[in-house]
Amino acid sequence: MAYPRIKSVAIIGAGAAGAAAAAAFAAENYFDTIRVFERRETAGGTWIHDPDPTPLLRPRPGALPTEIDPPLEIPRDLPTTTPPSSQERYEKTPIHEELTTNVPSIAMSFSDVRFAYGPFIPHWVVKQYIESYFSKHHTDSLLVLSTTVEDVTKFTSTSTGADKWSLTLRRYDPVAQVDVWWKEEFDAVIFANGHYSVPYVPKVDGLEEYIQNFPGRVIHSKSYRSALNFRDKRVLVVGNAASGHDVTTALVKTAKHPVYQSRRSPSRWDGDKPPPGIEWKPVVKEYLPNGDIIFDDDTVLSDIDTVIYSTGYRASFPFWNSHANGGPIWDYRQDRLIGNYLHIFMRNFPTLGIVGIPRTLTFRSFEYQAIALARVFSGRNAVALPSREQQARWEEERWNLVSRERRKFHDIPWDNGETVTYLNELFHLAGLPLLSGEGRYPPILNEQTRWAIEHVKRYPEPRHDNNKKEEEDRWTVVHPAAYKDSLHFI
Numbered sequence: 001m002a003y004p005r006i007k008s009v010a011i012i013g014a015g016a017a018g019a020a021a022a023a024a025f026a027a028e029n030y031f032d033t034i035r036v037f038e039r040r041e042t043a044g045g046t047w048i049h050d051p052d053p054t055p056l057l058r059p060r061p062g063a064l065p066t067e068i069d070p071p072l073e074i075p076r077d078l079p080t081t082t083p084p085s086s087q088e089r090y091e092k093t094p095i096h097e098e099l100t101t102n103v104p105s106i107a108m109s110f111s112d113v114r115f116a117y118g119p120f121i122p123h124w125v126v127k128q129y130i131e132s133y134f135s136k137h138h139t140d141s142l143l144v145l146s147t148t149v150e151d152v153t154k155f156t157s158t159s160t161g162a163d164k165w166s167l168t169l170r171r172y173d174p175v176a177q178v179d180v181w182w183k184e185e186f187d188a189v190i191f192a193n194g195h196y197s198v199p200y201v202p203k204v205d206g207l208e209e210y211i212q213n214f215p216g217r218v219i220h221s222k223s224y225r226s227a228l229n230f231r232d233k234r235v236l237v238v239g240n241a242a243s244g245h246d247v248t249t250a251l252v253k254t255a256k257h258p259v260y261q262s263r264r265s266p267s268r269w270d271g272d273k274p275p276p277g278i279e280w281k282p283v284v285k286e287y288l289p290n291g292d293i294i295f296d297d298d299t300v301l302s303d304i305d306t307v308i309y310s311t312g313y314r315a316s317f318p319f320w321n322s323h324a325n326g327g328p329i330w331d332y333r334q335d336r337l338i339g340n341y342l343h344i345f346m347r348n349f350p351t352l353g354i355v356g357i358p359r360t361l362t363f364r365s366f367e368y369q370a371i372a373l374a375r376v377f378s379g380r381n382a383v384a385l386p387s388r389e390q391q392a393r394w395e396e397e398r399w400n401l402v403s404r405e406r407r408k409f410h411d412i413p414w415d416n417g418e419t420v421t422y423l424n425e426l427f428h429l430a431g432l433p434l435l436s437g438e439g440r441y442p443p444i445l446n447e448q449t450r451w452a453i454e455h456v457k458r459y460p461e462p463r464h465d466n467n468k469k470e471e472e473d474r475w476t477v478v479h480p481a482a483y484k485d486s487l488h489f490i
Contacts, residue, residue, distance in 0.1 A: 360423075
């Protein structure tokens with residue numbers, strides 16, 4: 001598949017995915033212009049800590065980002081200034097005080113710079129690491145901070161006939177107290193905006209009325225900051241993935257016992273009975289106007305002070321102009337990118353790339369994705385991309401596979417070998433840098449890294465107490481056994 005000549009690139013987001021993309025594209029020494037747009041005041045992405053989560057987000061049960069994170073109205077004539085927008089943009093992050101990484105540092109950090117220590121590190125070290133990564137690669141000069149991308153529209157250049165991208169940008173001027181709007185044009189765009197911004201709360205009978213009757217009682221874990229805020233409170237946590245586990249474990253130290261945790265199914269770190277101070281409950285069936293909460297087994301909880309939904313997030317692209325670009329970019333029913341190949345290329349938009357969507361080795365996987373995109377966009381890839389028809393066939397076959405296995409399109413498991421296969425595809429697609437030094441080397445995945453992924457665990461796994469373990473403070477070395485995927489918690 002032939003690619004047009006690309007000399008200017010916009011990268012949206014300066015978190016870990018944006019840092020990887022900036023380093024990869026700059027290393028090619030091919031592009032005339034690279035700009036990294038970040039709506040926050042610093043690089044760091046989801047690892048920026050906002051100690052004050054207020055105003056608390058009011059949960060909207062069942063609502064999708066297209067409803068609760070819509071695009072802003074764009075001024076007709078640009079550049080211009082307008083009164084500051086008051087629309088919720090979901091800028092604040094979900095980082096809480098106790099949060100640490102949960103992937104071993106040797107596997108999570110970028111290949112060319114390790115975290116300061118490990119195997120697991122607190123959130124502030126990760127934020128500092130991302131900031132420093134821009135400096136290490138001399139890409140901090142590419143950053144355009146405190147600037148929100150409000151619209152991304154593809155158009156055809158009248159002078160060259162090539163597809164280009166128009167970005168509408170907004171920055172708040174604190175001195176003049178106005179929003180400043182302008183446009184910039186690029187040959188290609190990379191979306192590296194993350195997917196931990198817009199929280200999701202499922203629909204449950206009576207929940208909407210419950211939220212109205214008891215304001216502030218129901219929150220999403222995105223607004224959770226510290227267990228100290230719930231001292232002596234009766235708390236129900238809904239969800240038992242990584243965030244639900246973290247929040248429930250922390251609340252045991254301060255909240256009134258038991259802390260209730262609603263689970264759809266056991267997690268890997270659940271034993272045969274709940275830990276001291278925790279009581280497991282099944283799925284919530286209904287919320288009653290009097291404040292009672294009914295579960296699937298018809299048991300009832302009364303007088304709950306706080307319900308914390310740890311039920312994840314939905315990808316949001318409010319800047320994507322669906323009307324001008326011929327349709328949406330994300331299918332919320334199937335929870336996946338529309339028309340993607342290898343989770344990073346878009347067959348209907350050859351000059352659009354995505355970094356950070358697949359649920360796999362986080363930072364390290366971003367590196368593979370970014371290097372592959374940079375190599376393809378510079379025309380230096382070692383292996384040609386398949387035709388549009390072959391890309392469509394890949395997408396259809398993947399959808400059929402994940403549908404049979406009842407898992408998400410962008411989840412890439414480790415234990416069945418799928419992660420290694422995927423990274424290997426990106427590795428060979430990118431190939432080596434030029435002999436003269438332009439380009440980055442795709443990372444290797446050596447024996448030590450693979451061993452750490454499979455054996456060094458952030459959370460002890462009580463189901464395997466009969467296996468030999470070595471415990472080091474707050475992490476565990478688990479020796480081989482048969483259990484669910486090693487990276488299920490990402």
